[in-house]
Amino acid sequence: MRIPFTLNGRQVLVESGPDRRLLHLLREEFGLLGAKEGCLQGYCGFCLVILNDELVPSCMVPVFSVFQGRVVTIEGFRETSDFRDIEHAFLAEEVAPCPSCGPAKVLTTHMLLKRFPNPTEKQIRRALSRVSCRCTDVTTLVAGVKAAGANRRLRSHVR
Amino acid sequence: MSDSSAPVQVHHPPSMMELLILCRQRPEAALFSGGTWILRSQRSRRFRLPEALVSLRGIDELRRIGRTESRIDIGAAASIQRILTVARTRLPRILRETLESIAPQGIRSLATLGGNVCVPERSMTGFPTLHILDAKLEFRRLGSSRWVPVTSSRDASGTLLIQPGEVLTRIRIPLQPWNVQHFRRIGETPFVEDSNYFSLAFVGRVQRRVLADLRFAVASASPAIYRNRDLENLLVGRRLPLPPRDVSLFLETFDEDIAGSGTRLSGFLRSRGLAVLRRLLSNLPPD
Numbered sequence: 001m002r003i004p005f006t007l008n009g010r011q012v013l014v015e016s017g018p019d020r021r022l023l024h025l026l027r028e029e030f031g032l033l034g035a036k037e038g039c040l041q042g043y044c045g046f047c048l049v050i051l052n053d054e055l056v057p058s059c060m061v062p063v064f065s066v067f068q069g070r071v072v073t074i075e076g077f078r079e080t081s082d083f084r085d086i087e088h089a090f091l092a093e094e095v096a097p098c099p100s101c102g103p104a105k106v107l108t109t110h111m112l113l114k115r116f117p118n119p120t121e122k123q124i125r126r127a128l129s130r131v132s133c134r135c136t137d138v139t140t141l142v143a144g145v146k147a148a149g150a151n152r153r154l155r156s157h158v159r
Numbered sequence: 160m161s162d163s164s165a166p167v168q169v170h171h172p173p174s175m176m177e178l179l180i181l182c183r184q185r186p187e188a189a190l191f192s193g194g195t196w197i198l199r200s201q202r203s204r205r206f207r208l209p210e211a212l213v214s215l216r217g218i219d220e221l222r223r224i225g226r227t228e229s230r231i232d233i234g235a236a237a238s239i240q241r242i243l244t245v246a247r248t249r250l251p252r253i254l255r256e257t258l259e260s261i262a263p264q265g266i267r268s269l270a271t272l273g274g275n276v277c278v279p280e281r282s283m284t285g286f287p288t289l290h291i292l293d294a295k296l297e298f299r300r301l302g303s304s305r306w307v308p309v310t311s312s313r314d315a316s317g318t319l320l321i322q323p324g325e326v327l328t329r330i331r332i333p334l335q336p337w338n339v340q341h342f343r344r345i346g347e348t349p350f351v352e353d354s355n356y357f358s359l360a361f362v363g364r365v366q367r368r369v370l371a372d373l374r375f376a377v378a379s380a381s382p383a384i385y386r387n388r389d390l391e392n393l394l395v396g397r398r399l400p401l402p403p404r405d406v407s408l409f410l411e412t413f414d415e416d417i418a419g420s421g422t423r424l425s426g427f428l429r430s431r432g433l434a435v436l437r438r439l440l441s442n443l444p445p446d
Contacts, residue, residue: 001169007308018169019206040202042195042266052216054238060198062206064169066218080391115244156163 008076018064034074034103056149072102089147101133186323192236235273252338252437287360287376317382339363
């Protein structure tokens with residue numbers, strides 16, 4: 001079936017069986033390797049993407065579900081200044097640049113800051129609990145997210 | 160479910176009217192919002208899907224959440240994460256606790272309360288909570304709609320009483336002043352085949368040290384939930400704190416009753432459930 005949707009801000013049209021996982025469509029048809037295959041059950045969080053402004057595990061989304069929807073992956077998000085707030089903060093706080101969970105943690109942080117520009121530690125821990133990798137200790141992660149929030153608030157005041 | 164050679168037909172109605180027309184024409188098609196029940200436990204590269212599907216993603220009306228002074232209306236296709244995000248401070252605490260216990264966050268971004276209610280083969284996590292909160296379900300079909308109390312939405316065997324061509328569109332939860340609210344799930348996730356779990360939804364109203372009202376319901380991997388109003392009335396009207404012997408008598412009666420009710424529960428889960436109930440009843444706040 002033909003599935004039109006918006007991918008990282010661009011209109012695309014794919015021909016695919018409806019039973020294919022969005023994760024595999026993104027990786028194999030579009031070469032977008034940021035979302036990783038983990039548990040294939042929606043638990044580990046490695047495959048998170050933004051679909052219609054919600055963070056979802058792309059392994060649990062059949063492609064027909066994105067019909068006329070809006071998908072944003074880490075590759076698309078990387079083009080934005082919102083990404084740089086998080087990138088600089090994570091570097092400064094030494095959050096491990098883990099290839100497995102890094103993209104998911106960045107997108108999770110972005111969606112958290114959209115909702116809570118100055119999140120509490122509890123809110124940060126709750127949000128990041130959806131990504132199960134343990135490459136970085138929680139204290140460092142919390143510091144990284146708080147720093148990202150500070151960067152973003154500073155940028156919006158300066159603008 | 161389709162085999163690898165049979166094509167899957169997917170419909171994307173853009174409006175409620177077109178959805179209702181489609182449901183009348185294709186009553187056998189499976190409604191798909193988050194799809195977490197249909198897709199559970201599938202690890203193959205390709206999903207095994209029903210032969211005909213109707214995607215609810217394009218229908219904004221099914222995702223609306225609204226509130227008045229006396230009730231909250233939740234669209235059947237609103238994701239659980241969206242409900243928690245948009246309406247967090249407006250939800251009864253027990254409903255918030257129930258929704259937060261449904262699956263990890265990633266799945267909650269896809270799963271819906273409507274889907275949770277409509278699972279055919281078992282009572283899922285949300286059902287006992289909606290039952291004791293006197294929630295109602297709105298079913299619509301072309302040309303008509305009806306509101307059904309959750310308490311009478313399933314028959315004695317637990318089968319959901321939905322007519323062909325009908326769609327669950329809203330869940331309405333009255334807002335009542337329960338000053339004791341508690342939800343607890345013990346055991347495995349209900350998404351796993353042959354899982355064993357015990358979900359307890361418990362609300363109470365205490366006025367001037369008297370237990371003015373008490374409701375509780377238990378769900379397990381059975382189609383029907385357990386709820387016994389006579390048992391609830393055993394303690395209603397009692398002064399707090401409840402005497403230990405009254406609590407023990409209540410729990411013995413509950414244990415015997417649930418064992419004979421056909422509710423699928425392992426001995427271990429039953430004993431853990433009893434312990435949770437004992438702690439709740441023994442620690443009811445006097446006001």
